[in-house]
Amino acid sequence: MNATVTVVDHPLVQHKLTVMRDRDCSTKGFRQLLNEIGMLLAYEVTRDLPLEPVSIETPVARMEAQRIQGKKLVLAPILRAGVGFLDGMLSLVPSARVAHVGIYRDPETLEAVEYYFKAPSDLADRTVLVLDPMLATANSAVSAIGQLKKRGARDLRFVCLLAAPEGIARLQSAHPDVPIWTAAIDSHLNDHGYIVPGLGDAGDRMYGTR
Numbered sequence: 607m608n609a610t611v612t613v614v615d616h617p618l619v620q621h622k623l624t625v626m627r628d629r630d631c632s633t634k635g636f637r638q639l640l641n642e643i644g645m646l647l648a649y650e651v652t653r654d655l656p657l658e659p660v661s662i663e664t665p666v667a668r669m670e671a672q673r674i675q676g677k678k679l680v681l682a683p684i685l686r687a688g689v690g691f692l693d694g695m696l697s698l699v700p701s702a703r704v705a706h707v708g709i710y711r712d713p714e715t716l717e718a719v720e721y722y723f724k725a726p727s728d729l730a731d732r733t734v735l736v737l738d739p740m741l742a743t744a745n746s747a748v749s750a751i752g753q754l755k756k757r758g759a760r761d762l763r764f765v766c767l768l769a770a771p772e773g774i775a776r777l778q779s780a781h782p783d784v785p786i787w788t789a790a791i792d793s794h795l796n797d798h799g800y801i802v803p804g805l806g807d808a809g810d811r812m813y814g815t816r
């Protein structure tokens with residue numbers, strides 16, 4: 607059975623996404639909004655992390671409080687657009703570890719080309735959030751998750767801003783154990799592999815390289 611797809615329909619997320627989609631949104635605005643949505647998505651994707659009791663002393667009394675169980679999360683942005691989520695997410699989970707996965711899309715074949723990988727060595731013991739704003743063909747996501755699994759990761763979650771139905775189907779078929787969080791599911795992919803209506807090239811829009 608395929609893992610779940612969660613659409614984060616919080617009004618703040620939807621409002622910010624609409625501002626980002628507009629072709630007249632500035633580079634500065636786009637980058638800032640991607641960061642802000644990253645923070646809100648991090649809040650949703652960590653909602654079910656297991657807690658464990660810990661005994662602490664407040665200034666008034668001893669109590670049994672709750673803290674997140676296990677090792678720190680790993681945030682794994684797919685370069686380069688995935689980095690747009692990073693600061694926002696780190697502001698919510700500041701102790702998270704960061705793995706970088708360098709993949710670009712060959713413009714002719716749309717296939718994923720891997721060029722960089724650096725991650726904590728103990729991926730098997732951590733929850734890994736794989737970050738890429740656009741789940742289009744899913745070639746990059748499938749490849750990045752494959753690399754992370756090869757290095758031991760077993761508990762992975764994929765977080766994006768926009769998903770195409772084609773990308774969701776492909777990711778689910780390649781990695782049925784990896785749940786997906788997205789702010790919206792759009793109509794389809796065009797012949798160039800762009801999400802329609804989408805927001806264009808997320809990397810270009812956040813770095814001003816259009």
Ligand code: URA
Pocket residue numbers: 687740742799800801802804805806807808809
């Ligand atoms: N990558 C993007 O940045 N935008 C798309 O629409 C598809 C892939």
